[in-house]
Amino acid sequence: MRLAEVVATSAVVASTRSRKAKVAALAQALARAEPDEIETVTAYLSGALRQRRVGVGWRSLMELPEPAGSPSLGVAEVHDRLEEISRFTGAGSQAARSAAVAELFGRATAEEQSWLRGAITGELRQGASDALVQDAVAAAAGVTVAQVRRAAMFAGATLPVAVAALSGGAAALAEFRLQVGRPVLPMLASSAPDLDGAWEKLGGGRAPLAVDHKLDGIRIQAHKDGDRVLLVTRSLEDITDRLPDVVAVVRALPAERVVLDGEALALGPDGRPRPFQETASLTSTGATAAAAVPRPGAITPYFFDLLLRDDADLLDAPASERWRHLEELVPTAQRVPRLLTDDAEAARAFLAGAIAAGQEGVVVKSTDAPYAAGRRGSAWVKVKPVHTLDLVVLAVERGSGRRRGWLSNIHLGARDPETGGFVMLGKTFKGMTDEMLAWQTERFEELATERDDWVVHVRPEQVVEIAFDGIQRSTRYPGGVALRFARVLRYRDDKTAGEADTIDTVRSFLTAG
Numbered sequence: 405m406r407l408a409e410v411v412a413t414s415a416v417v418a419s420t421r422s423r424k425a426k427v428a429a430l431a432q433a434l435a436r437a438e439p440d441e442i443e444t445v446t447a448y449l450s451g452a453l454r455q456r457r458v459g460v461g462w463r464s465l466m467e468l469p470e471p472a473g474s475p476s477l478g479v480a481e482v483h484d485r486l487e488e489i490s491r492f493t494g495a496g497s498q499a500a501r502s503a504a505v506a507e508l509f510g511r512a513t514a515e516e517q518s519w520l521r522g523a524i525t526g527e528l529r530q531g532a533s534d535a536l537v538q539d540a541v542a543a544a545a546g547v548t549v550a551q552v553r554r555a556a557m558f559a560g561a562t563l564p565v566a567v568a569a570l571s572g573g574a575a576a577l578a579e580f581r582l583q584v585g586r587p588v589l590p591m592l593a594s595s596a597p598d599l600d601g602a603w604e605k606l607g608g609g610r611a612p613l614a615v616d617h618k619l620d621g622i623r624i625q626a627h628k629d630g631d632r633v634l635l636v637t638r639s640l641e642d643i644t645d646r647l648p649d650v651v652a653v654v655r656a657l658p659a660e661r662v663v664l665d666g667e668a669l670a671l672g673p674d675g676r677p678r679p680f681q682e683t684a685s686l687t688s689t690g691a692t693a694a695a696a697v698p699r700p701g702a703i704t705p706y707f708f709d710l711l712l713r714d715d716a717d718l719l720d721a722p723a724s725e726r727w728r729h730l731e732e733l734v735p736t737a738q739r740v741p742r743l744l745t746d747d748a749e750a751a752r753a754f755l756a757g758a759i760a761a762g763q764e765g766v767v768v769k770s771t772d773a774p775y776a777a778g779r780r781g782s783a784w785v786k787v788k789p790v791h792t793l794d795l796v797v798l799a800v801e802r803g804s805g806r807r808r809g810w811l812s813n814i815h816l817g818a819r820d821p822e823t824g825g826f827v828m829l830g831k832t833f834k835g836m837t838d839e840m841l842a843w844q845t846e847r848f849e850e851l852a853t854e855r856d857d858w859v860v861h862v863r864p865e866q867v868v869e870i871a872f873d874g875i876q877r878s879t880r881y882p883g884g885v886a887l888r889f890a891r892v893l894r895y896r897d898d899k900t901a902g903e904a905d906t907i908d909t910v911r912s913f914l915t916a917g
């Protein structure tokens with residue numbers, strides 16, 4: 405395939421607003437790629453080269469030769485040339501590279517030159533997103549988008565999946581499977597303001613639903629392969645070494661291979677859950693200040709799902725079947741308390757019991773849904789009596805009185821997806837422990853951009869979980885809303901600012917009362 409065709413397709417994708425038209429253009433180009441070009445064509449349509457770096461800076465691309473009058477470059481050839489250029493090393497490599505670049509650009513048309521320059525410097529603004537490419541691959545290969553997405557999730561990338569789909573169809577895609585030792589992103593929950601809301605959302609009353617205690621610990625995915633155990637967090641960070649007791653529990657399970665999903669929690673001597681900070685301080689790399697913590701042995705895993713058992717990949721099996729395996733393998737003491745019921749009254753009582761036991765709320769779950777890895781499935785609905793938001797710290801004020809010398813009152817922002825910025829919602833210093841004050845003083849000094857006598861402005865990177873009693877309309881801040889009784893629960897290092905709650909989510913609490 406000619407490079408010109410890729411460049412023209414990218415131009416169509418960039419110029420139309422219709423998703424359907426974008427996908428159609430991409431699919432058409434993909435379908436025309438020869439088998440040995442698929443990888444390059446897919447990468448180029450995404451706006452990326454296959455080389456990690458070519459070793460050519462934007463400076464050397466400032467003065468380019470006259471463009472060619474008509475297109476002649478093929479994608480395979482372009483890839484080969486860039487591969488050669490990226491491999492020049494040693495004395496004289498700079499000159500050789502410049503000559504090769506000039507030769508390549510000399511054979512490119514004006515459009516191709518500008519595409520190549522963008523791709524090499526990483527500034528191309530026309531690449532199709534992964535989601536678009538996945539849709540187009542499905543259309544071109546005659547498979548479903550779900551099949552492509554799923555394979556990409558197991559592969560951890562779209563490119564190998566595109567090659568497989570376009571050369572081997574559905575059968576090749578089925579080769580990408582959940583594997584022990586290769587973590588997948590966990591399924592996430594949507595939320596409802598109260599139990600009745602969750603009940604309605606899941607069609608309660610017509611079929612039994614599961615009501616789980618919602619434990620306020622840290623999410624863990626456990627992989628067991630014989631004696632080998634791997635534990636990862638919600639963001640797939642390996643924390644195996646930090647939870648020896650959980651490792652022991654998983655290793656002892658009566659299955660050769662298993663993948664489990666659950667929550668790890670620090671318990672006090674009375675068997676009640678400890679505040680979240682304590683679980684976090686036992687499991688984090690140290691970002692959260694270590695309060696008085698129970699001995700490390702007091703971290704207990706509570707599993708609520710099973711994704712794989714021996715040779716059976718159960719992701720697509722109905723939840724009831726996955727839970728049957730879970731019950732067979734994992735002792736009750738290491739499972740999340742769960743009630744199966746079609747009676748909303750019983751579910752409400754179970755929620756009250758969860759709160760009385762010191763838990764955060766419940767998660768109501770459909771019994772027949774597959775495990776939607778990496779997605780906020782509508783099959784899980786969380787209900788928490790205390791409302792919380794994950795907000796971003798925009799600035800912090802210098803403390804006075806007892807808090808002199810510390811950075812204290814934090815300015816809270818909600819994400820604004822439209823501008824890519826943050827909307828200020830208010831300030832709080834409530835709920836901060838001395839450990840938090842010490843930790844945040846150091847952290848915000850690191851993130852500081854501008855300071856005056858009173859306020860230190862920071863890069864908007866630190867996520868904080870805030871509890872509040874309600875949202876009010878207010879003209880004090882630009883978002884038009886303010887939080888009532890905002891208090892800090894904890895700093896979250898498992899979320900980036902890009903994952904913080906949006907201003908729309910905040911406003912939705914206004915209408916929800």
Ligand SMILES: Nc1ncnc2c1ncn2[C@@H]1O[C@H](COP(=O)(O)OP(=O)(O)OP(=O)(O)O)[C@@H](O)[C@H]1O
Binds near residue numbers: 592618622623708
């Ligand atoms: N029984 C349970 N079933 C599913 N998740 C549970 C359960 N108990 C506790 N959890 C935890 O609840 C989390 C979802 O709720 P919550 O909104 O409080 O957390 P979050 O980390 O802010 O996630 P989100 O991305 O959904 O906002 C899950 O990621 C999981 O760690």
